[in-house]
Amino acid sequence: MASPNAADASSAPEPSKETSIIVPRAAKAHNGPPPESKEGIWLRRAAILSFWAVVVLLGLPVWWKTTAIYRAELPLQDMTDWAESKICKPVFPLRIAVESSISSHDAQQLVRLTQHAIDDLNEFSAHHLRLMPATSPYTANSSQEVIIDGTSIRSDDRDNALVIRMIQVETGETPRSQLQSYSPTLDVYYSASQLPAQSSTSSPLASFIAQELHTVFAEEQAQLAYLLAAQPGAQAARTKALSVEKYVELDRQSTKVLKYAPTYHLTFSLFSPSYTPSAWNIEAALRTYLSPLLESFSGISNFTVDSQVQLYATFSPSIHQPEFDEHLKAWTLRKEDLSAFVNAAEWPLSPSIGEGPTVNFILYVPDASQSPLLVKENAGNSWLIPQWGGVHILNVQNVSTTPNVLTAEDLVPAMHTFSDQLTVLFGLPQAPASLPLRISTLERVRAASLIFSASSTLGALAQVYQKMPSIPVPDNVAQSVDSTIAHLQQACHLLREGRFQGALEHARIAEVEAEKAFFERSMVGQVYFPDEHKVAVYLPLLGPVAVPLVMAALKELKGVLASARGR
Amino acid sequence: MAVDTQKALLFGGAAALRLLLFTVFPALPNLLAGRVEVSTPVTSFKRLQEGLFLYTHNVSPYDGGLYHQAPLLLPLFSLLPNPAYYPLATNLVFTAVDLLSAYAVAQVAQGGAASVSRLFSSSRKDLKWSSTAIAAGFLYNPFTVLTCLARSTSALTNLFILTAMAKASQGASSTFILALSFAAYLGMHPILLFPPLLVLLYDARAAKTKTTPNAWSFTVAHTLGLAAVSGALLAASAVLTGSWDFLAATYGVRLLLPDLTPNVGLWWYFFIEMFDSFREFFLGVFWLHAASYMPGLTIRLHKQPLFVACTLTGIFAVFTPYPSIADAALYLSLVPLFRHLFPLMRYTFVASAAVLYASFLGPAFYYLWIYAGSGNANFFYAITLVWSLGLSIIIGDSLFAALRDELDVERPELKGKDVRRI
Secondary structure, eight states, X not given: OHHHHHHHHHHSSOGGGOEESSOOGXXXXXXXXXXXXXXXHHHHHHHHHHHHHXXXXXXXXXXXXXXXXXXXXXXXXXXXXXXXXXXXXXXXXXXXXXXXXXXXXXXXXXXXHHHHHHHHHOOOTTEEEEEEEXXXXXXXXXXXXOOOOSSOEXXXXXXXXXXXXXXXXXXXXXXXXXXXXXXXXXXXXXXXXXXXXXXXXXXXXXXXXXXXXXXXXXXXXXXXXXXXXXXXXXXXXXXXXXXXXXXXXXHHHHHHSOOOOSEEEEEEEEEOSSSOOOEEOHHHHHHHHTXXXXXXXXXXXXEEEEEEEEXXXXXXXXXXXXXXETTTTEEEEOXXXXXXXXXXXXXXXXXXXXXXXXXXXXXXXXXXXXXXXXXXXXOOOEEEETTTEEEEEOOOTTOSSOOSEEOTTTTHHHXXXXXXXXXXXXXXXXXXXXXXXXXXXXXXXXXXXXXXXXXXXXXXXXXXXXXXXXXXXXXXXXXXXXHHHHHHHHHHHHHHHTXXXXXXHHHHHHHHXXXXXXXXXXXXXXXXXXXXXXXXXXXXXXXXXXXXXXXXXXXHHHHHHHHHHHO | OHHHHHHHHHHHHHHHHHHHHHHHOTTHHHHHHTOTTTOOTTTOHHHHHHHHXXXXXXXXTTTTSOOOSOXXXXXXXXXXXXXXXXXXXXXXXXXXXXXXXXXXXXXXXXXXXXXXXSSOBOTTTXXXXXHHHHHXXXXXXXXXXXXXXXXXXXXXXHHHXXXXXXXXXXXXHHHHHHXXXXXXXXXXXXXXXXXXXXXXXXXXXXXXHSSOOOHHHHHHHHHHHHHHHHHHHHHHHHHHHSSSHHHIIIIIHHHHOOOOOXXXXXXXXXXXXXXXXXXXXXXXXXXXXXXXXXXXXXXXXXXXXXXXXXXXXXXHHHHSSSOOHHHHHHHHHHGGGGGGGGGGOSOHHHHHHHHHHHHHHHHHHHHIIIIXXXXXXXXXXXXXXXXXXXXXXXXXXXXXXXXXXXXXXXXXXXXXXXXXXX
């Protein structure tokens, strides 16, 4: 900035101040510069003042306006309270409909007794089962108005976690129960004599039902307890409802599960070391074996699916080539090589296509000369890669050459493996046997974990906000935080009412909004910008400009003071 | 009569030179239009053609994000045949613009306001060049010729600035206001020339009518006139483009510097390196710095308003965001008006050496950086620093000379003596 100074310096001084070194003859008598003219002084002061006016009237407002850090107001107390689980204690009241053909009075009595028995068995207070006598949709058809008075519900209500169907039988062992695989229904068979008497306070049938229910929901309780145990201020839950072995097992399972996302992308890839098979009837196979599963998951996440065929796919050079095992009469892979089986460097498995994480399922068809190909240690042909996907080796049986096209029938074993792997990756619990029940369990677990995760993100954001006063916080962060809190409240409220589907919906939005607020791009710009750096930014440019301005002003002030004293 | 023949020869020769260059080297205009030294994002002829194409196809010319020039240029240039096939018409227009500019320079020189004004008369006022010589200095200045060949629209801005100076020194109020409004409309920063030129106009008017009109009513009337004409131009632009979006695309770009294409100025490199969070602040600082010279110089040198206006064009050539050699050409053509200051200038050799050095090495360093890849951005930036330094030395030195000249009039006994700041 030498050049503006040159202009600056030559514009500011006053010619009358430039005086000769050789003192002119006329002024020899008094040694010093001749006095300035009035007009000269006025001009010089006006010029200096004009520069100062620009600096003060325009420069300071510009400085103030452009370097102000905008920080939107955040509800810090609320955010911290959410993070410390002070606001929302998640509870899981499960409604269970008891459907029976006995008189409503007897049913009430049975339900009451069973409820007592369940409450005695339950050790986990946040998760409790609420039994309700219900009318069957078949008996109570539309012509017959059902009065819903709080003591009775319809058994086809979606918010029911489970329906117990009481079936009176004359033969066979009683009481016995059976859980339906594809509907959330528990059939209980009993004989008429086992119904509790009106006056009795306990009944073997009631305790039997209570015991059965406890078993059915044991896995869910364990999962929820595991989840709650990880939260601040929830140590009590762990010790009661969760044994140490169960805790370790759940911990191990949770490392396999994919991080929750609203949308997953599934990629099915066919790899072959030679030119065959070059086609597979994957569409039909997926439609038959996978689509129903994906549909039943659709309440929790959406899925997009694509497939690819890659020929001449070679193993990575870092693993041992398959060896022939005489005992198994098969080519074998070592177990320790399985982790490197997927040749990440050469196989085109892109980490993420579109939105959401990608789950890879690999079907490997070995060359006819190396078939069958198995895992050495356990003779298995498929394995799961935690948080990434699954691999299945398809050994085509009884043919000397690999077929060109794999039919849908050929793919059946692979599809079974893949759906099993998907349920594990998706975090579906292993028990109980009923799939709809497992899915609704997962719904509850996901809703709770999303609420926890969104809350802790809010807490982290509140900490960042308080600990770093120098980062700007734009308005959309505040909006996202407000929306997160609103959706969390909704989710928590719906949980309390037992409407888990809606709770999951809101928890999902809350999580997305919380992440958006926390990872706002414009907030991180000035995180590592200490105040000392500002000196380095301002001084090199503004210093040289400021020095002549300040010096000129000081000189003028001195002159004014001197003349005032002189007078 | 002899003078007229001389002038006719001069203008004819200049026109012939330009047309000859246009015809003999048909690729030259496009080459120059792509050079960063000549064409900036806000004056480039290529971008004008882009805007024209969109305009003639009934698309908003600013939708492409390339065109940042004034909307009223579009109907004007859309009258001309397509320069890709019939370049002659466009070439003739730009040649005529140069000749008119030279005519305006000659008029300024003729008026003699450079050395003798109402309140001030230089002790060396007999030392001057003829108006023909000064017009020749403008017409045959290689920077002017290059600007004309590149068909940069800053030639039009220069024409209006020079016309405004000429009309102000003649005391013609309405044409002065028109010309200055057009200059400000096309280039934005020429609005800063209004105060010194208003003083010049006031002096000329006072000299013409032998009376002193009321300074306040004079200022208010002319400011209102300028506002009215500028407002009318902006309104016409809004009607033409159908919205006020052009403000952001033209003046917004000049103010906020979104396009960091290199040029001969100082801003581009600085704002490439700038921390994002300080960008707005330093935009403010740079603009205020460029603008802050106007009031100080106008107050201090109110006796020589033409000199202030001329110095401000020099400051524009150094400190505006998108300067090109066209701005330097304007300033360097105006400096010869102040022939009487030359004996007082001390660094003429350093300044002219720096300017020459930069003009020859600038293109070479740009080539090394962009095409050969054996240099980097610092090469070109260093040479633009030298260029700006050269121009700043001329500005500072001439300012010193002007102040010394005033001192000589005030205290004739000090003439020829050395001075020292105390």
